[in-house]
Amino acid sequence: MSCPALFNAWLHSGAEHLQLRASSSNPAIIPSRKAAYEKLVMQREAIVSLKQVIETGRTDMITDEIVMSAFALALHPPERRKGAAVRMRSAPLSNLQWLSRFTDIVISDEQVQGLRHLVNARGGFDKLEMPGLKQGLSTFNLLVASKSLTQPFWPLRSGLEAEAISKFLSSLQESPRENEYSFWSSLIFPESMAWEVQAVSLYTAMLHDYSKGLLPGLNTGYVLEIRNSIHYHVMSLPSILENPDILETSSLEYEACRLGLVVYSLLILFPVPLMTEPYPDLAQLLKNELVHVRVDPSPWMSNLDLLLWLLTMGGIAALGTDTRWWYIQQIQWVTAMLELHTWEHFKSTVASILWLDSPCDFEGLPLWEESCIIGA
Template sequence: MPPSQRTPRYQRCAKSCPDTKIDLQFVNVKPDDPDQGRQTRTVIRANAAHFHWRHNRPPKDKAKTKQTRHGDVTHRDKRIPSPLSPMSSTQLAADIDPFSSYNCNLPRALVNHCIAFNAQFILPAIFPDGANNFNARASLIQMSTSNSSVLHMFITGALINSQRIRGATPSNRIALDMLQSRAEIVRDLNIAIQDPVEACKDINIFAVAALAKNETVQRAEEMPLKTPKQGPLKSLQLLNVLALSEVDPIHYEGLSKLIELKGGLEKIEILGLAALISLGGVIFATRKCTSPRFPVVTLSDPTREFILDNQGTCFDTDNDLYTVISMLQSYTTTIDDFCEGRKVVTASVLLDHRNTTQHALLSLPPRAGRSECYRLAALIYSLLVTFPLPYRVAPFKCLVMRLKMTLAEWDGDDDDMLLWVLAMGGIGATGLEERAWFVRKFQNASTRIGVGSWVEARDIIKRGLWHEATNDGDGQDLWLESIIVD
């Protein structure tokens, strides 16, 4: 390069020594001569390089990062979700244009990180494996880069979920960004629903579904000193994260109305949206111990039929409850085979089986006598094993209180399945004041049946719903407590 065209020293410093404090140089946008024009372009490039480095530099202290089992990295800057290691949708994140123009006032780096977080972590977990699920992920990513409402849904979801996954409390800055994104969703939605023809469009249903999830962090309630063991697939389809969201009742009612006007979930054309709404309905119904408002929507194509193997034979009850208990037993066998490596099962099949079974269980109306005790005990079992909501939002207390009252109507002291019902109630009541009542009843039933050891008790209990890896420890604790009862 000729000496006259070399970059001035103070401008080279912005590129070669970016940590050096310099002042940005002002230029004339309409230079009078070519030499001044070349110098203007050089200064602009130096300023831009310095600005870009200042906003993308790593922490000065190079703080150690912590690798989690999901592949995400804990960064010193808590505001921006960290880029994740390659997953099944890395190619989706690679298609994100970092220089694209977003209809958003938030920093571009923050927006790009939120989209990448969804592409690499959230969407692959919700829509795992399979070509159809990949198409759903790709479609939603594309919508986020072209639709303002979807973009802000992605930003809100990424900000809150990235913090929940790491067990961190969102900062005031993140809370403000979330509030701004939700305000943009509301603004776009208010404009769209002014036209009755536009109101029932899929994109508006999507927006209302996002608003129905109140992402405001709730103050954690005091946890018992001891809680029952739950598992084994607590994070399947991000159940451990998605279930923590509170539901706004007004927006939830509005969502139901829009879907009704649309003609049902089957009329929704946005790939994956119906399945998302269905999953949210199952989670909400589980937390509130009510029937699901929406039908179950599976990801497998075609919908898979789950083998029941004539299980549930120890339950003397009506056909509907018998069938659901058989589904629970079938799914228990499936996840046990999967966790022990005896059988290869795709994530889509696992979560379809889980969501279908939980939907069927919640859809059962209350019964009377021992059948109602079976139903409530099965709901407790689902929270322990098959649909393990995080304990802080799982309705253990509600269910054990209902079971305690219903057991007064038990109409068969000679039925060995009473021991299973009491075991479910006692384990579900771990850490609660109802625990002592169930321990006494369990001890009385064991004595009446003639059970003299935990091994004998477990042999009877296993005739009902039971997952050894999850329930054995808590079951043995219940037995030990019962044998020292006065």
């Protein structure tokens, strides 16, 4: 191989990958000191080779191989959130692209900015030609956006149009809800995110049917592209801070709905382990949007079901933080108003918005039980 940086980066990535596969089958496996040292040497050699190219200051030296080297190193950083994935109860198909092995990595801003600089020096994202590089960076792009709660930096590498996604997901339902769009529009969900909510709802229905064995011939490669596309659209929804003018065309509850949808997408579509970035920040941001709801509940009185769902999403995101207690208190208050006296009634209410049994029941039941304790 003519590129020393890529040679060593791929050696390091291969060693990391083998270790991850071994530990996923047996968490008790610990790499030997020799293996750990060899990985460290590979990583160091790749970094040194990269620096030598970058320090020349010559953009013609920035090739696809150099970009791939930096990307491979970013995917296998020295630090991971240990034990984070153990807490997850993943949704069906959530591990496409072996996603769970990369959502617990610690991504530094220096890595992200460095990789973007290299892509820019190469001539931009569209100039990349190495097979698989655009696709890999596109997924990494989603991971960075999810962790940092920012809009995706690079365009999505997908040929799927929004209409094609909706049509495919609708075709999988035995009895598609003809008024699906008007159903969601009748809720507080703003018109500007109606497609995203509908797509997430249809994707949830597909996962439910798949988990029941009703979709044996499902093309998982196509589903992978759909998943990434929907999550890309969700993460691309602008925040109020990014686009204050959105309040002129959307309801005052836009930001709370956007944040709640992001939490759900991170739980179901593009699963990131709880108690890692970005959940603590998401929980606090959503609390900031709902903190005055008991002072002036009037905007929500016609749609308490949606409010309860948002509080539940926030409470799940707040796992392991001081903010969780606030969510439990608000959940108790809303369930009392709705006269929800059993877990079945509670679940039926939140499931009318967006819900998938596998992860949502596991995380939602403790919230319900804790709210019952303070309401007793």
